[in-house]
Amino acid sequence: MATRDVLTKADLAELRRSALGTANPLGVAADLAEAAEQGRLEDPDDAGDALTLAAEIAEVRARPEAALRYAEQAVAAYPSGDDPRAGFARALRARALFRAGGDDEAMAELTALRPLLLTQPDAPAYVSAALDAGGRSAIAETWLSEAVDSVLGERATAGASAITATDPVVDLGPPDAPGVTFFLLQQRHRVRRNLNLPHDRQDDLADRLETQLVRRAGERRDAESDLLFWPRAEFDTLISEHPALAEVYGPDWDAHRGRLEKELVRLRSAGQAGLGVFGATVAGLTAFAGRRDGDPTDAGVRAGYAAEVSARPSARIPWPPERNDACWCGSGLKYKKDCLPRSRS
Numbered sequence: 345m346a347t348r349d350v351l352t353k354a355d356l357a358e359l360r361r362s363a364l365g366t367a368n369p370l371g372v373a374a375d376l377a378e379a380a381e382q383g384r385l386e387d388p389d390d391a392g393d394a395l396t397l398a399a400e401i402a403e404v405r406a407r408p409e410a411a412l413r414y415a416e417q418a419v420a421a422y423p424s425g426d427d428p429r430a431g432f433a434r435a436l437r438a439r440a441l442f443r444a445g446g447d448d449e450a451m452a453e454l455t456a457l458r459p460l461l462l463t464q465p466d467a468p469a470y471v472s473a474a475l476d477a478g479g480r481s482a483i484a485e486t487w488l489s490e491a492v493d494s495v496l497g498e499r500a501t502a503g504a505s506a507i508t509a510t511d512p513v514v515d516l517g518p519p520d521a522p523g524v525t526f527f528l529l530q531q532r533h534r535v536r537r538n539l540n541l542p543h544d545r546q547d548d549l550a551d552r553l554e555t556q557l558v559r560r561a562g563e564r565r566d567a568e569s570d571l572l573f574w575p576r577a578e579f580d581t582l583i584s585e586h587p588a589l590a591e592v593y594g595p596d597w598d599a600h601r602g603r604l605e606k607e608l609v610r611l612r613s614a615g616q617a618g619l620g621v622f623g624a625t626v627a628g629l630t631a632f633a634g635r636r637d638g639d640p641t642d643a644g645v646r647a648g649y650a651a652e653v654s655a656r657p658s659a660r661i662p663w664p665p666e667r668n669d670a671c672w673c674g675s676g677l678k679y680k681k682d683c684l685p686r687s688r689s
Contacts, residue, residue: 395415
């Protein structure tokens with residue numbers, strides 16, 4: 345990445361979207377770590393997140409030593425190892441330890457993270473992915489199953505849901521924030537499918553909740569206002585593979601960004617706050633459609649994928665940036681020179 349005196353939150357959001365697609369992702373990771381070490385972050389509280397991103401890049405690029413170093417620095421940068429934001433960094437540390445042959449230490453780290461399965465929506469994904477990376481998918485299935493049993497049992501005891509032997513009912517929560525129960529069931533279903541285990545009652549429940557989420561998301565969103573943002577390379581692939589979606593997301597990337605900018609302006613004018621778009625990938629949409637035995641061009645499938653993506657904090661790109669900050673679309677231009685004028689065209 346280009347050297348910057350200070351990295352803003354917008355810069356970090358841009359790098360989170362684009363780092364793996366650059367010519368030198370490991371160089372980006374090193375620059376992020378250097379910025380954190382040298383205090384070149386606009387908000388010093390972002391040091392843990394910057395180092396976690398560096399660790400994620402190094403882990404994806406199969407550099408376990410660098411990933412381990414960055415992950416340990418990330419955990420140290422948070423106020424404490426028990427800080428909820430440190431969970432993903434600790435899981436990345438475990439993945440790097442597995443790659444480096446430190447299996448016992450990796451399992452100790454993940455065992456310490458296990459209680460988060462009951463409280464943090466992101467935890468089922470990052471804990472199970474770390475166990476998968478260490479060849480311990482069977483343990484992931486056990487942990488997720490026990491967490492599901494615990495959550496459903498607590499809900500039944502509290503009267504929040506009626507759990508019966510034949511028809512468990514779960515309060516899913518809003519479509520844009522389904523909550524920990526949905527993600528536990530979803531990740532358990534994924535792990536069991538990968539292990540070729542027979543479909544059981546909780547797998548049925550996972551399917552029903554996903555169907556419910558798709559239906560409710562479809563009721564809340566139409567295709568033009570799902571706020572999915574397709575980065576340039578993803579947009580080009582999407583339209584190449586599914587030309588019909590040009591009618592939904594725009595015939596080209598400029599039109600796509602213009603539609604989103606206008607929709608965000610409309611929502612702000614209607615009084616909505618805390619707005620943002622959600623980074624989407626063709627692989628993610630295709631995988632979601634595959635789980636539903638559906639077509640990526642189907643409006644219901646796309647609405648469900650939008651709801652799934654919008655529930656991930658890491659996918660959210662805040663809007664609007666300051667006029668002189670980097671544009672939310674990741675073009676590298678200032679907002680005032682790029683997407684801001686699109687709402688007026």
